[in-house]
Amino acid sequence: MAEARDERGWLAVVADRAWPGRPTRWTDLPTRLRPTLAWVLRLTSAAVIAWLIAGRVTGISTDLTAPLTALLVVQASAFSTLRMSVLRVGAVLTGVLVAVAFSALAGLSWWSLAAVIAASLVLAKVFRLGEQALEVPISAMLILAVGSADVAAEARVALTLVGAAVGVVFNLLLPSAVPSGRAGLAVLRVAYAMADCLDRASRSMATDRLRRSEVERWADETRGVAARVAEASAVVTQVKEGRRFNPRALTTTDVEPGLREGLDRLEASLLAIRALFTVILAELPPDADGDEAAGAAADDAFDEDARQALSVVLADVADCLRAYGRLVHAEAGGAQERAEEALAESLEILRETRAILTELLTSRPEGRVELWLLRGSVLAAVEQVLVQLDLERRARLRAAWQRPTPISVVAPLVRDALPGARTRRHGSWSGAPDAVSGTSTTHQPR
Incomplete structure (x- = not known):
């Protein structure tokens, strides 16, 4: 039974990497x-x-x-x-x-x-x-x-x-569909790339002391994610351009503001993560032959408990980034309820682990100023991610751009004004979905 569960978990991870945002039910396929x-x-x-x-x-x-x-x-x-x-x-x-x-x-x-x-x-x-x-x-x-x-x-x-x-x-x-789903998938891939980088840092930090070469590699990976941000930004721009002179844009919600805002928040979080690795790197000396000097400096900055706590926090930040990416992707398709609940749960867990890390870092008696600056920068970076992924701010933004399109407001009025509209509304139209004012359909990722 345990092996079967492990195999299913491994297959789920592979499926998530191959198709981020994949449907979880056969009925959604x-x-x-x-x-x-x-x-x-x-x-x-x-x-x-x-x-x-x-x-x-x-x-x-x-x-x-x-x-x-x-x-x-x-x-x-x-x-x-x-x-x-x-x-x-x-x-x-x-x-x-x-x-x-x-x-x-x-x-x-x-x-x-x-x-x-x-x-x-x-x-x-x-x-x-x-x-x-x-x-x-x-x-x-x-x-x-x-x-x-x-x-x-x-x-x-x-x-x-x-x-x-x-x-x-x-x-x-027969104009093409607005590429909202493709843009949402691009934003989702940015979130997953950021999360994968943090997961690797978390696993390394949980098993061994900090080394300068490893932190440099983490910083290089975050710079690589910046290229993905640029690619996603170009795709989101295509959503805006694709709505011009496109009749299909009249019946679909303009999700470009939500995608753009979501990508901007992820980019701001990426900058905070890069700053985190930079300040850690500034306190670590070059790796020595026996790594004794580097290990001593790393132990001064983060003892065993603090390093383990920071490892857990980085893993929780990765979970929040994935949940936020799934929310932005789901909003492009008009089905964000489950993703919103998952993000709220991940943020709550991150706040709890961040509180534990804060207590560990601020309760140390060391008087070296540079260590206090380092620990303060670490906590500030985590706080910056929490601010960028704030769920209430996202909900306010969504309420602003998920407004009915002009045609979805006018169409019911025109329909009711037609002869026999009242009869059709109570007869053959009863119980049928409204093809105009109902949920808008957008292009989903392949």
């Missing part, structure tokens, strides 16, 4: 997979429709230029504004024209491939395509690979225009 299936269906439909329309318009059914162009335009405009969609179409068309020109002059060889790539990159710079520059050589190479040799250049251009038109129409009539 279809809801989490639905956005991915919708994404696959959307791209597949655009490519097939482009191929059918291109065949009707040009009479050519053996060339895949049209579906390829539609696929590139639709998938790359998933999180883009109207301007970015236009840039994408321009990049694809430029790449296709380059490929058509070179395929008319020479076949596919190493030198023609190099010429296509070089010319595509130069044109991308000339047309100032910015982030879409790489799409020009990519489109050109794909056209060279899948284009039929017996298709004329004029027909290839016509097929490209048909595919681009289908892609643009798809983005206008």
